[in-house]
Amino acid sequence: MPGETILVVDDDQGLLTLMKIRLEAAGYKAIVSESGEQAMAREPDDLYDMAIVDLRLNGMNGMTLMERLLHVHPHLPVIILTAHGTIASAVEATKKGAYDYLTKPFDPKDLLHRIEKALEVRKLRGEVEQLRSLVRERYHPDNIIASSEKMHFVLRQVAQIAVTDSTVCLYGESGTGKELIAKSIHAMSPRARNPFVAINCGAIPEGLLENELFGHVKGAYTGANQVHRGLLRQAHGGTLFLDEIGELSPALQVKFLRVLQEQEFYPLGAGQPTKVDFRLIAATNQDLWGSVAVGKFREDFYYRIHVIPVMLPPLRERQEDIPLLAHHFLQRFAQTVHKEVKGFSPAAMQQLMLYQWPGNVRELANVVERAVVLATDPLITPDILLLGRQSTNPPKLEPMLFKEARAAFERAYLMQVLTATRGNVSRAAELSGRHRAEFYKLLRKYELDPASFKDLSR
Numbered sequence: 001m002p003g004e005t006i007l008v009v010d011d012d013q014g015l016l017t018l019m020k021i022r023l024e025a026a027g028y029k030a031i032v033s034e035s036g037e038q039a040m041a042r043e044p045d046d047l048y049d050m051a052i053v054d055l056r057l058n059g060m061n062g063m064t065l066m067e068r069l070l071h072v073h074p075h076l077p078v079i080i081l082t083a084h085g086t087i088a089s090a091v092e093a094t095k096k097g098a099y100d101y102l103t104k105p106f107d108p109k110d111l112l113h114r115i116e117k118a119l120e121v122r123k124l125r126g127e128v129e130q131l132r133s134l135v136r137e138r139y140h141p142d143n144i145i146a147s148s149e150k151m152h153f154v155l156r157q158v159a160q161i162a163v164t165d166s167t168v169c170l171y172g173e174s175g176t177g178k179e180l181i182a183k184s185i186h187a188m189s190p191r192a193r194n195p196f197v198a199i200n201c202g203a204i205p206e207g208l209l210e211n212e213l214f215g216h217v218k219g220a221y222t223g224a225n226q227v228h229r230g231l232l233r234q235a236h237g238g239t240l241f242l243d244e245i246g247e248l249s250p251a252l253q254v255k256f257l258r259v260l261q262e263q264e265f266y267p268l269g270a271g272q273p274t275k276v277d278f279r280l281i282a283a284t285n286q287d288l289w290g291s292v293a294v295g296k297f298r299e300d301f302y303y304r305i306h307v308i309p310v311m312l313p314p315l316r317e318r319q320e321d322i323p324l325l326a327h328h329f330l331q332r333f334a335q336t337v338h339k340e341v342k343g344f345s346p347a348a349m350q351q352l353m354l355y356q357w358p359g360n361v362r363e364l365a366n367v368v369e370r371a372v373v374l375a376t377d378p379l380i381t382p383d384i385l386l387l388g389r390q391s392t393n394p395p396k397l398e399p400m401l402f403k404e405a406r407a408a409f410e411r412a413y414l415m416q417v418l419t420a421t422r423g424n425v426s427r428a429a430e431l432s433g434r435h436r437a438e439f440y441k442l443l444r445k446y447e448l449d450p451a452s453f454k455d456l457s458r
Contacts, residue, residue: 004049005029009039009065010081011058019052026112036060040068050077050099050118055089058194063093070097075125077118096103106419108433144177144184146327147449148318154181157310162188167260169245169305172284174313174363178283179243180313186239191279196237197231202247210252220269232265235278245305246286246297253301260304280305315357315364319411320448322352323419325361327367330380342378346416348385355387411446415453423453
């Protein structure tokens with residue numbers, strides 16, 4: 001990958017000159033230094049893609065220089081140059097972070113080949129770190145769409161919980177975003193650079209679930225022709241997310257309890273235990289304590305996972321979030337299907353606000369996606385929302401009191417206007433045909449904060 005900058009440090013001036021000629025002939029930019037002190041003095045002014053360092057230097061030795069370079073640039077590939085008599089020291093350098101070592105005299109083609117491989121590794125590490133940064137940014141609580149106080153309370157909890165290593169149990173109805181919160185906790189934790197492994201305990205039969213969690217050794221049972229690394233091993237160093245943990249059978253609860261107590265487990269068919277280190281985040285839409293009371297869930301296991309409980313509110317209890325979420329999903333799906341759908345009509349937004357959302361945020365996303373697909377106009381109208389179960393004989397609903405219906409409509413209308421104006425009160429008052437002071441009075445009446453409508457693009 002010609003074009004990269006390579007630092008070469010050697011106290012042999014003749015070798016430095018030769019290395020510079022060869023590297024530049026191959027298309028690289030070479031920066032040479034005769035000592036470690038000289039290299040470190042130049043370091044703030046130069047950015048290197050890799051370094052080639054002689055192990056034995058006058059003054060600061062190559063090992064010390066390498067450690068200082070890696071302290072400044074942790075992902076910098078370093079190739080150590082060594083004589084035959086110091087190979088053991090070069091091997092030690094690789095244990096301390098050197099990418100490779102090369103004995104003198106070396107073959108020029110071999111050197112260029114190793115440089116190319118080292119730069120490829122550096123590029124891959126950079127791409128992985130960039131992906132990790134994007135994941136951390138995406139799942140940061142600040143980027144989770146919410147304006148309601150209930151969800152802000154949850155997100156404040158997440159920020160506090162993430163920096164610890166305590167077990168977390170997320171409670172909430174289906175579709176409330178438990179996995180999103182689990183990923184947010186992981187992304188902000190010290191384990192963020194390691195795997196996040198998720199499994200739905202209710203989606204896999206008990207016999208298969210044990211194999212998925214614990215893995216097996218070759219020959220553990222008929223058909224086990226190779227080793228299977230279970231999810232526990234895959235989560236080593238990172239976070240294990242067990243969704244619907246209430247569906248875990250009593251037998252597996254016992255086995256998993258031992259994992260949490262001993263930090264080790266036996267793969268199926270194994271004679272020796274495997275050590276494991278992970279953070280557990282569990283989730284359920286059940287009342288686990290109620291399950292304990294009827295004997296479905298073990299009490300000792302309950303106390304093991306119920307260290308830090310987090311309650312996720314259903315969507316019907318966080319109505320302020322509905323316009324934000326609806327517009328977020330609309331923008332996403334409109335872009336996906338390449339449609340110019342701009343928003344919701346006031347009547348459509350009113351329906352979204354009044355609906356009870358048994359499927360919560362997941363149901364809202366499905367409703368908006370369906371509406372975007374069916375839309376033929378820039379605004380989504382009530383007739384294409386298709387809320388709830390569609391039936392030729394829809395159930396009769398008890399009518400609301402006039403006062404309640406009016407209040408619900410006013411609140412939904414105010415949120416619609418604030419959403420359309422990104423929280424600009426003057427513009428919202430103008431669009432609604434109200435004086436600014438009167439509009440503020442209505443906002444206070446319905447406890448709406450204009451600031452929470454300012455950024456709908458997150």
